Amino acid sequence: MGRITGTVHHCPGRDGWVSDVSPGGCVKARVGSIAYCKKHQTPCINGCPDGIHLKNQSGCLSCEQRVYxxxxxxxxxxxxxxxxxxKDKDDDFWNPPKERKR
Structure with a gap:
């Protein structure tokens, strides 16, 4: 039986190019509770506590969502x-000021 170690997700750069970084050759790294591939990913450059993103992106998903x-x-x-x-333009036409009513 295998050990219960939690889910280990694959790196998105495992099978395809990430900007100018070739596929494969992933190196697992850990910073606190964040586990990521050192070759293709980086901790969020905007300072999100648990965010990682690909090296060719400008921020993690929470940063992108905040911008949107x-x-x-x-x-x-x-x-x-x-x-x-x-509405103000229409109100001026239908309800003219007192000096226009005379």
């Missing part, structure tokens, strides 16, 4: 402002 959520929030805010400007 910031973009969604900014787009939502811009849509709100655009809708408010349109």
């Amino acid at each position: 959520s910031e973009q969604r929030r900014a787009k939502k805010q811009a849509d709100k402002e655009r809708a408010k400007a349109q």
